[in-house]
Amino acid sequence: MKILQIEDLMVYFGPQKRPLRAVDGVSFEIERNKVFGLVGESGSGKTLTALSIIKLIPEGAYFAGGRILFNEKDLLAAEDEYLRKLRGSKISIVFQDPASSLNPVFTVGYQIAEAILAHQDIGTPSAVELALEFLRKVHIADPKRVFHDYPHQLSGGTKQRISIAMALVNSPELVILDEPTTALDVTIQAQILDLLTEIREKEKLSMLFISHDFGIIARMCDEVGVMYKGNMVERGPTKQVLTSPKEPYTISLLESVKAFI
Amino acid sequence: MIMVKCDSLTKSFPVFKGYLKERAGEVTAVDNVSLQIERGEMFGLVGESGSGKTTLGKIILGILKPDSGNVELATGRLNVIFQDPYNSLDPKMRVGDIIAEGLVVRRPETKDRVGEALELVKLPRTAATKYPHQFSGGERQRIAIARAVITKPELIVCDEPVSSLDVTVQLQILNLLKGIQKESGITYLFISHDLRVIKYMCGRVAVMKAGRIVEENTTRSLYSTPAHPYTKLLLSSILSYDYSR
Numbered sequence: 001m002k003i004l005q006i007e008d009l010m011v012y013f014g015p016q017k018r019p020l021r022a023v024d025g026v027s028f029e030i031e032r033n034k035v036f037g038l039v040g041e042s043g044s045g046k047t048l049t050a051l052s053i054i055k056l057i058p059e060g061a062y063f064a065g066g067r068i069l070f071n072e073k074d075l076l077a078a079e080d081e082y083l084r085k086l087r088g089s090k091i092s093i094v095f096q097d098p099a100s101s102l103n104p105v106f107t108v109g110y111q112i113a114e115a116i117l118a119h120q121d122i123g124t125p126s127a128v129e130l131a132l133e134f135l136r137k138v139h140i141a142d143p144k145r146v147f148h149d150y151p152h153q154l155s156g157g158t159k160q161r162i163s164i165a166m167a168l169v170n171s172p173e174l175v176i177l178d179e180p181t182t183a184l185d186v187t188i189q190a191q192i193l194d195l196l197t198e199i200r201e202k203e204k205l206s207m208l209f210i211s212h213d214f215g216i217i218a219r220m221c222d223e224v225g226v227m228y229k230g231n232m233v234e235r236g237p238t239k240q241v242l243t244s245p246k247e248p249y250t251i252s253l254l255e256s257v258k259a260f261i
Numbered sequence: 262m263i264m265v266k267c268d269s270l271t272k273s274f275p276v277f278k279g280y281l282k283e284r285a286g287e288v289t290a291v292d293n294v295s296l297q298i299e300r301g302e303m304f305g306l307v308g309e310s311g312s313g314k315t316t317l318g319k320i321i322l323g324i325l326k327p328d329s330g331n332v333e334l335a336t337g338r339l340n341v342i343f344q345d346p347y348n349s350l351d352p353k354m355r356v357g358d359i360i361a362e363g364l365v366v367r368r369p370e371t372k373d374r375v376g377e378a379l380e381l382v383k384l385p386r387t388a389a390t391k392y393p394h395q396f397s398g399g400e401r402q403r404i405a406i407a408r409a410v411i412t413k414p415e416l417i418v419c420d421e422p423v424s425s426l427d428v429t430v431q432l433q434i435l436n437l438l439k440g441i442q443k444e445s446g447i448t449y450l451f452i453s454h455d456l457r458v459i460k461y462m463c464g465r466v467a468v469m470k471a472g473r474i475v476e477e478n479t480t481r482s483l484y485s486t487p488a489h490p491y492t493k494l495l496l497s498s499i500l501s502y503d504y505s506r
Contacts, residue, residue: 041429186309189498190497190500215499215501215502217502260457
């Protein structure tokens with residue numbers, strides 16, 4: 001069964017007459033419990049495609065067409081209230097830079113508990129318990145201490161673990177990960193990818209995984225779509241796309257990557 | 262012949278803590294580091310953030326003074342290429358002026374030299390009259406390279422020169438740097454966190470961790486038979502999409 005279907009999505013910027021077609025007719029589907037990867041260079045439209053799912057596109061951008069079906073309901077036609085309830089609960093997102101996605105003036109514990117209480121009516125004591133449980137789930141060594149820490153007191157890897165915990169607290173069905181390890185050192189990146197693999201299996205999650213790195217895509221994704229200038233030029237099972245690419249762009253991109261290995 | 266000789270370099274920075282910024286101790290960014298770079302070599306310095314590789318590069322450039330130890334350079338002609346081509350080029354200056362700025366004396370032929378430098382980095386001569394914001398990240402890094410080579414340096418410190426670029430652009434810039442090296446025999450100190458980039462570029466490499474060089478070897482040997490556990494960890498963290506391996 002498909003959790004997400006995107007059909008001919010178009011997101012444009014600027015004047016109606018001569019718009020900048022940042023996402024220009026992208027279609028793909030994510031099967032339940034599968035990880036779909038979006039790969040491409042900067043400006044190819046991968047982040048905008050992902051943000052469209054929760055209608056968080058930047059100011060000046062507008063939907064010029066297409067449908068986004070989440071559990072068969074069209075999100076582009078949905079009311080704001082419905083989307084508000086969806087964001088951070090059924091669909092959650094982990095951004096690239098945990099230093100800017102966490103609020104610097106609140107403790108980690110406060111922020112996680114706040115995320116829980118926004119969607120679950122369970123009262124503060126239970127929310128605190130739940131927050132601690134999720135800190136343990138993402139393998140924070142000393143959850144009780146970290147709970148009372150501010151983001152700046154923690155390392156980049158720990159902050160990203162917290163972002164992941166926050167994305168999981170409301171039992172999402174789909175987690176969007178936008179370059180979740182790009183800001184991290186390689187050894188920390190390996191740890192975070194291990195954590196995501198573990199969580200994916202335990203929690204039976206579907207994921208949309210954005211990366212510019214084919215190594216990460218190969219490691220994490222069942223299927224992959226290659227984006228170029230607002231289009232998805234190629235799509236298929238990850239191994240097939242990476243070992244026998246058909247489109248010239250995918251071939252040339254992989255050639256560049258191969259030169260380094 | 263030796264181009265750079267570092268002898269037990271140490272550099273610490275004070276750490277301040279709390280509202281009143283009281284001095285709470287110090288962190289040793291470079292800890293008793295010795296290394297030698299041969300003339301014409303591409304020497305790689307790899308490490309994670311905070312390992313001290315940029316500080317070491319700055320000491321070699323003379324931007325920072327070491328607390329102890331000394332640096333001997335076989336040349337006074339050195340230059341640098343930084344990571345972020347968005348912050349390293351003055352947005353209010355024309356590209357031609359940015360590139361010419363390193364020349365101490367401006368002469369009528371300066372314009373020609375700027376033009377030559379632009380051609381060397383495969384940008385049109387007309388780029389000289391434009392401003393940095395009119396160029397992409399890769400083009401800006403080419404401008405930074407033109408600015409570095411116009412002074413005819415013998416040593417260039419490249420500090421993460423491709424880390425903020427897309428992989429296809431990375432390859433173009435690396436090949437450009439390689440081509441320049443081949444033609445002019447410049448010595449590079451190539452600083453990067455990315456082992457793949459180092460492997461592509463450098464003949465010899467030193468691995469830094471917490472201010473110390475934990476291993477130094479030819480790139481080939483380091484990759485095939487890493488000795489230090491940290492080098493092994495770094496190498497095992499590289500993700501390959503190559504299913505045949």
